[in-house]
Amino acid sequence: MLDAKIPSGPIQDKWDKHRFELKLVNAANKRKYKVLVVGTGLAGASAAASLAELGYVVEAFTYNDSPRRAHSISAQGGINAAKNYTNDGDSIWRLFYDTLKGGDFRAREANVYRLAQLSNNIIDQCVAQGVPFAREYGGLLANRSFGGAQVSRTFYARGQTGQQLLLGAYSALSRAVGKKQVKMHTRKEMLDLVVIDGKARGIVTRDLVSGKIESHWGDAVILATGGYGNIFFLSTNALACNVTSIYRAYKKGAYFANPCFTQIHPTCIPVSGDHQSKLTLMSESLRNDGRIWVPKNKGDKRPPNEIPEEERDYYLERKYPSYGNLSPRDISSRSAKEVCDDGRGVSSTGYGVYLDFEDAIKRLGQKEIEARYGNLFEMYERIIGEDPYTTPMMIYPASHYTMGGLWVDYNLMSTIPGLHVLGEANFSDHGANRLGASALMQGLADGYFVIPYTIGDYFARNSFDKIDEEHEEFKKVEKAETEKINKMLSIKGKKTPTEFHRELGKVMWENCGMGRNESGLKKALELVPQIREEFWQNLTITGEADDLNIVLEKALRVADFLEFAEIMLWDALERKESCGGHFREEYQYPDGEAKRDDENFAHVAVWEYTGQENKPKRHIESLVFENVELAVRSYK
Amino acid sequence: MKLTLYIWRQKNAKSKGFMEKHQLDGVSEDMSFLEMLDVLNEQLIHEGKEPVAFDHDCREGICGTCSLTINGTPHGPEAATTCCQLHMRKFKDGDSIYIEPFRAKAFPVIKDLISDRSALDRIIQAGGFISVNTNQAQDANALPVSKEKADLAMDAAACIGCGACIAACPNASSMLFVAAKVSQFALLPQGQPERKRRVLSMVEQMHQEGFGACTNIYECEAVCPKQVSVRFIAQMNREYMGAYMKNEE
Numbered sequence: 001m002l003d004a005k006i007p008s009g010p011i012q013d014k015w016d017k018h019r020f021e022l023k024l025v026n027a028a029n030k031r032k033y034k035v036l037v038v039g040t041g042l043a044g045a046s047a048a049a050s051l052a053e054l055g056y057v058v059e060a061f062t063y064n065d066s067p068r069r070a071h072s073i074s075a076q077g078g079i080n081a082a083k084n085y086t087n088d089g090d091s092i093w094r095l096f097y098d099t100l101k102g103g104d105f106r107a108r109e110a111n112v113y114r115l116a117q118l119s120n121n122i123i124d125q126c127v128a129q130g131v132p133f134a135r136e137y138g139g140l141l142a143n144r145s146f147g148g149a150q151v152s153r154t155f156y157a158r159g160q161t162g163q164q165l166l167l168g169a170y171s172a173l174s175r176a177v178g179k180k181q182v183k184m185h186t187r188k189e190m191l192d193l194v195v196i197d198g199k200a201r202g203i204v205t206r207d208l209v210s211g212k213i214e215s216h217w218g219d220a221v222i223l224a225t226g227g228y229g230n231i232f233f234l235s236t237n238a239l240a241c242n243v244t245s246i247y248r249a250y251k252k253g254a255y256f257a258n259p260c261f262t263q264i265h266p267t268c269i270p271v272s273g274d275h276q277s278k279l280t281l282m283s284e285s286l287r288n289d290g291r292i293w294v295p296k297n298k299g300d301k302r303p304p305n306e307i308p309e310e311e312r313d314y315y316l317e318r319k320y321p322s323y324g325n326l327s328p329r330d331i332s333s334r335s336a337k338e339v340c341d342d343g344r345g346v347s348s349t350g351y352g353v354y355l356d357f358e359d360a361i362k363r364l365g366q367k368e369i370e371a372r373y374g375n376l377f378e379m380y381e382r383i384i385g386e387d388p389y390t391t392p393m394m395i396y397p398a399s400h401y402t403m404g405g406l407w408v409d410y411n412l413m414s415t416i417p418g419l420h421v422l423g424e425a426n427f428s429d430h431g432a433n434r435l436g437a438s439a440l441m442q443g444l445a446d447g448y449f450v451i452p453y454t455i456g457d458y459f460a461r462n463s464f465d466k467i468d469e470e471h472e473e474f475k476k477v478e479k480a481e482t483e484k485i486n487k488m489l490s491i492k493g494k495k496t497p498t499e500f501h502r503e504l505g506k507v508m509w510e511n512c513g514m515g516r517n518e519s520g521l522k523k524a525l526e527l528v529p530q531i532r533e534e535f536w537q538n539l540t541i542t543g544e545a546d547d548l549n550i551v552l553e554k555a556l557r558v559a560d561f562l563e564f565a566e567i568m569l570w571d572a573l574e575r576k577e578s579c580g581g582h583f584r585e586e587y588q589y590p591d592g593e594a595k596r597d598d599e600n601f602a603h604v605a606v607w608e609y610t611g612q613e614n615k616p617k618r619h620i621e622s623l624v625f626e627n628v629e630l631a632v633r634s635y636k
Numbered sequence: 637m638k639l640t641l642y643i644w645r646q647k648n649a650k651s652k653g654f655m656e657k658h659q660l661d662g663v664s665e666d667m668s669f670l671e672m673l674d675v676l677n678e679q680l681i682h683e684g685k686e687p688v689a690f691d692h693d694c695r696e697g698i699c700g701t702c703s704l705t706i707n708g709t710p711h712g713p714e715a716a717t718t719c720c721q722l723h724m725r726k727f728k729d730g731d732s733i734y735i736e737p738f739r740a741k742a743f744p745v746i747k748d749l750i751s752d753r754s755a756l757d758r759i760i761q762a763g764g765f766i767s768v769n770t771n772q773a774q775d776a777n778a779l780p781v782s783k784e785k786a787d788l789a790m791d792a793a794a795c796i797g798c799g800a801c802i803a804a805c806p807n808a809s810s811m812l813f814v815a816a817k818v819s820q821f822a823l824l825p826q827g828q829p830e831r832k833r834r835v836l837s838m839v840e841q842m843h844q845e846g847f848g849a850c851t852n853i854y855e856c857e858a859v860c861p862k863q864v865s866v867r868f869i870a871q872m873n874r875e876y877m878g879a880y881m882k883n884e885e
Binding site: 046049050053064065066067068069070071073074083085121123124125126127128129130131132133134135136137138139140141157158160162163164167170171172174175177178184186209238239240272273275276277278280281379382383384385448449452494496498499540542543547548550551 | 648664665666667668670671672674675677678680681682684685686687689691692693694695696697698699700701714717721723725746747750752753754756757760761762763764765766767768769770771772773774775776777779780781782783786787789790793794796797820821824826827
C-alpha cells in the first residue's frame with residue numbers, strides 16, 4: 001500500500017527517466033496554482049524561491065521575525081558535493097555509497113543516489129548567488145575532509161557554512177518577495193493542516209503578535225519545518241524548533257517514518273545546571289587532536305591537572321585502538337554515557353568527559369592549536385569561563401538531528417495527496433545516521449532541485465475545486481484550535497510549560513536517548529501519558545490568547561511533543577535491532593558493537609495515526625538494495 | 637548572585653512603556669544572560685504575572701534574533717558577543733542591570749523587549765541579492781575569485797542582521813548593515829552585473845525606512861557581535877557615488 005514510486009531502471013538513470021515521465025504544467029498555467037510553504041530554512045526558502053521563479057503563486061510562513069533566522073543558520077562544518085575538484089577519487093557513486101553506509105543501510109538507494117547527483121548543482125547555484133565559500137590562492141574552491149569519508153568533498157565558508165547557504169536561499173526568497181512573487185508571512189506559526197476531499201488544501205496559523213487564528217488555502221502544502229530534536233528538552237536545536245507541523249499532519253493522515261532515528265552528537269558543551277536552556281555544539285574536528293578521558297576511580301574530584309597519567313582512563317583509545325578518539329559519533333557518544341553512568345563523569349553534574357589538548361600543545365605548540373581551533377576555544381571560554389589551553393575541555397553528547405520524519409515517496413509527497421515534505425522534516429535520505437555535512441546538502445537538493453519538478457506532476461494529474469478560507473473545513477479547524485487554546489488558558493494550574501517540557505525531556509533522554517532497552521521504553525510509555533494528563537490538569541499560562549504570549553506559544557508546542565513522544569517510543573521498542581543512532585542494548589555483540597538485523601529490519605517503519613487512545617499502526621516499506629552489498633560497520 | 641533588574645515593559649506597539657524593577661536571587665555565574673531572564677520569567681509565571689517578552693532563538697550567536705540593550709549597550713558589555721552568548725560571570729553580586737529593547741525609529745517596539753526589525757528584510761528585498769534563478773548557474777569553478785577577495789567578502793557576509801549597529805548609532809543609521817551586503821557582492825565577480833543598481837536601490841530603501849545617515853561615529857563597529865568593519869561603509873560610499881554619477885537608467 002505504501003508506494004514509494006521509485007522509477008525502474010539502472011540507478012544512475014532513474015532521476016533522468018523520472019523527470020521525463022513527470023507531467024508538466026504549462027508556463028501560463030502555473031500562476032493558477034498556489035503553494036503554501038511552511039518553514040523558511042534551507043529547504044523551505046529554496047523551494048519557495050524556486051517555485052516562484054517558475055511562476056507559481058507562493059505564500060511562505062515562518063514563526064521567526066525574518067526568514068533569515070531559521071535554524072539551518074547554525075550549521076557549522078560544511079556541505080558535501082561530489083565535484084571531485086580535489087582529484088582524490090570522489091564520484092557521485094562514492095558519495096552515494098558513503099551516505100548510504102553512514103546511514104547503516106536504512107535509507108532508500110534511489111533517493112540517496114539522486115541526492116549525490118544533485119549535490120554538484122547545489123554548489124554551482126550557491127556560488128552564483130554570491131556565497132563566499134573558502135578558496136585556494138588560485139581562486140578556485142577549497143575542500144576539506146569530514147567524518148565518514150576518505151575523500152575531501154566538503155565545501156565550507158569558515159565555520160559558518162549553514163549561515164552562508166541560508167543567506168543565499170534567503171536572498172533568492174527576498175528577491176521573489178520584492179517582486180511580489182512570494183507573499184511572506186513572518187511571526188506566524190502553523191497550528192494545523194487542513195485536508196479537504198482527501199487533499200492537503202491549506203493550513204491554520206496563529207499570528208504570534210496579535211494572537212489571531214487565521215486560515216490560508218492553497219493547492220498544495222509544503223512542510224519544511226525541520227526536526228524534533230527538542231523532544232529531549234535540551235538539544236543543539238534553536239529554542240523554538242518543534243514537532244507541531246509534522247505531528248499535526250501525521251494526525252491528519254500523513255504517515256510518520258522511523259521516528260526513533262535521532263542523532264546524538266558527541267562533542268557538545270555539558271549541562272551546567274537546571275537553568276540550562278540549550279546545548280552548544282563544538283565542532284567534531286576537535287577530536288583530531290584532543291584526547292578524551294575520565295578518572296579511573298569513581299568520584300575522583302581532583303582537578304584534572306592533579307590526576308596523574310596512570311589514574312586516567314582514555315577509554316576510546318583503550319576500547320577502539322585503531323580509531324581511538326576519532327571513533328564514529330554514535331560509538332563515542334555511547335561510550336561517554338557508559339563511563340558517566342559508572343560514576344566516573346566530570347563537571348559539576350557528573351555528566352561530562354575531558355577533551356584534553358595538553359599532548360597536542362606539547363607536540364605542535366600552542367600557536368598551531370590556536371590556528372586550528374582558536375575560534376572554538378574562544379567560544380568554549382565564553383560559555384564555561386575556563387581556558388582550554390590550560391584546563392581540559394569538558395564535553396558531553398547532546399541531541400542534534402532527527403533522521404526520522406514524515407514518510408515521503410520519491411516525489412517528496414507524503415501519504416496525504418498534495419502534502420510535500422522537505423529537508424529534516426522528512427525521513428528520506430539519511431537512514432539511521434546522518435553523516436556530517438549532509439544535512440545542508442539534503443535541504444537544498446529537496447528545495448532547489450526536486451520539488452520544482454515533482455510538484456508540477458501533482459498539479460497536472462489532479463483537478464482542484466475552487467475553495468477559499470470560508471470553507472467549512474477551515475472554520476472547523478479554526479474553532480478546534482481556538483477551543484484548545486481557551487482550554488489551556490482556563491486550567492490555571494501550577495506548572496509552567498517549560499517545567500512539563502523539562503520533565504518529558506528527562507524521560508525521553510533517559511529511556512530513548514543514546515541507549516534504549518525494552519524495560520526502559522515500556523516504562524517511558526507509562527510515564528509519558530502521565531505527564532500529558534497532568535499537563536492538561538495542572539498547566540498554568542499567564543496573559544491572553546489575543547496577544548503576543550510567549551507562555552502560550554510554548555504550551556502549544558509542548559502539548560504536541562507530549563503526544564508525539566509515544567510514537568518515538570513505540571518505534572524504538574519495535575525496532576529490535578541496533579543500527580546507527582538507534583542502539584538497543586539487547587542487540588549488541590559481546591564487544592559492545594551494534595548488532596544490526598538485516599533479515600528482519602531492513603525496512604522503514606512507517607506509523608499511521610489511529611486515534612488518540614490507540615497504539616499507532618506500524619507499516620513497513622521494505623528497502624531493496626540492488627546496487628550495494630550490506631556490510632557490517634566495524635571500527636576496531 | 638543577587639541582582640536588581642530594571643526591565644522595559646510595554647504592553648504593545650501603541651501603549652507607553654516603562655522601566656519595571658525586579659529583584660532576582662540565586663543567579664549562577666554559569667547562566668547565560670537569557671537563561672537568567674528565563675529564571676525570572678518562570679518566577680513571574682508562578683506569581684501569575686506576565687513574563688518579559690524578548691526575542692531569541694538559536695542561543696549560539698548566529699541567528700541574530702536576540703536583541704537586548706544591556707546597561708545602554710546593544711548586546712551588553714562583552715565585545716564581539718551576542719547577548720545570548722553573554723554569561724553572568726561578567727556581572728557581580730549586587731549589580732543593577734538595565735535591560736531595554738534595540739531602539740530606533742525604524743524598529744518600533746512590539747512588546748516589552750521585542751522590536752520590529754522587518755525594515756532590514758525590506759532593504760534586502762530591494763536589492764540585496766544576485767539575480768540568478770535556480771538552475772541558471774554555471775560550474776562553480778568557472779569564475780575564479782582571489783582568496784583575498786573571497787575572505788574579505790566573507791568578512792562582510794558574516795553579518796547576522798541583528799540590528800545592534802542601528803541601535804548603537806546616535807543617528808540610527810543602518811549603513812553598516814547595508815554596506816556589509818553591498819560590499820559582499822561588489823567584491824565578487826557574480827555581483828558585478830547588478831552592482832550599480834543594487835547599491836542605489838538598497839540605499840533608497842534604507843532612506844524610506846527612516847534610518848539615519850552615517851556621521852563616522854563608529855559605534856556600529858564597536859557593538860557588532862561579528863566585528864564587521866566600518867571599512868565596508870567607506871566601500872559602500874564609493875560604490876554609491878560611482879553608481880550615482882554613472883547612473884545608466
